[in-house]
Amino acid sequence: MKFIHTADIHLDSPLQRLEAYEGAPVEEIRQASRRAFENLVDLAIDEAVDFVLIAGDLFDGDWKDYNTGLYLIKQVRRLGEAHIKVFIIAGNHDAAGRMTRELPYPDNVHLFSPRKPETRLLETPKVAIHGQSFFKAAVTDNLASGYPDPVAGYFNVGLLHTSLTGREGHENYAPCTLDDLVNKGYDYWALGHVHRFEIVSRDPPVAFPGCIQGRHIRETGAKGCVLVTAREGESPKTVHRDIDVIRWERVAVDLGGAVSVDEILERFQAAVEAVLDRHDPKPVVARVEFVGETDLHVRIAADPDPIKESVRSTAMAHFGDRAWIEKVTVHTRPPAGIAADPGPLLELRALTDELTANDADLLALGQQLATLFQKLPPDYRQGDARIKADDPQQIRELVIQAHALLAQRLKREATGT
Structure with missing residues (x-):
């Protein structure tokens, strides 16, 4: 038996913080999630997998238009034509989108219910897939605790969107412990929500595949999915396959x-x-x-x-x-x-060194400047590039840059250049 475990596709996710300049690859990055998803479908067909698991955040909330849904239907139909089934749970981003819930999937696709955990059985190969979709964007309940017992005689898979006990940079949704999962008795846990590939446990395998395509500078390095091979009497073997573009x-x-x-x-x-x-x-x-x-x-x-x-x-x-x-x-x-030149430059250097050496002083300065920061253009108040008054490292960098600017101007005034 062979299957693919993927998650956090964020299909047609909007471009995030790529500064505009001549030649910037704006359109290439907008299309990257689609091209990576096509690589996923190609891999599933080439490997002749039995099924594909999508552990949440297939979408990125409501779509700009229905073209996103039409594109997805076309791709999962390709899998259906290759006799590959697709099992999906909705994650926090999917639950936030109205159109996501109304999409009519082909017969080879099953979207798990958000009301309670459910089990889907395959007879060839004999697999029991257990899962539950998010019913709202911020699920703080331990969903795993309600998953059913394993089905005897079947390879049991748990499909869950969670951050376990927490992962940096991710909201602590559907929290649970590794013991909660291991003690359930399943043969494989297919997790989603965390965008970095991680094998949390090998016996049984508990894995985050990571996202399939990095979308911004916080998602660096290779991205892809997990190809799982399971043979009777052996532990499942996992291989991370890069599919990003x-x-x-x-x-x-x-x-x-x-x-x-x-x-x-x-x-x-x-x-x-x-x-x-x-x-x-x-x-x-x-x-x-x-x-x-x-x-x-x-x-x-x-x-x-x-x-x-x-x-x-x-x-x-x-x-x-x-x-x-x-x-x-x-x-x-x-x-x-x-040493700095004597006079104002020396005083400026001493003041900068004193201020940047102490996080408490930098935080105090940040609070004094917070009102001013709110008057800056939107690019400096939103997203990854926003200026954070409570971040001493960022305030330190601003002070160092301000010192350099003032020092340069003082030198020019002194020399008349």
């Missing part, structure tokens, strides 16, 4: 000792090349983070836009469609042991 990565570029912009771009190019080699042939959307001690700190921290444009131009010139730059951040610092 675009990768997201953070690329740290150490500028320690760099003395020119050309050197910055050379180091950037080498760092990105290494990332591309690791993910070849998949294209990469990269967030570039400049770090390290450099004499260029004041220049690039005070006015980062020129270096950002140079980075994007370099990426286009050398990598073409293999690499796109999502964002460039500057986390450099001036070389240690170099």
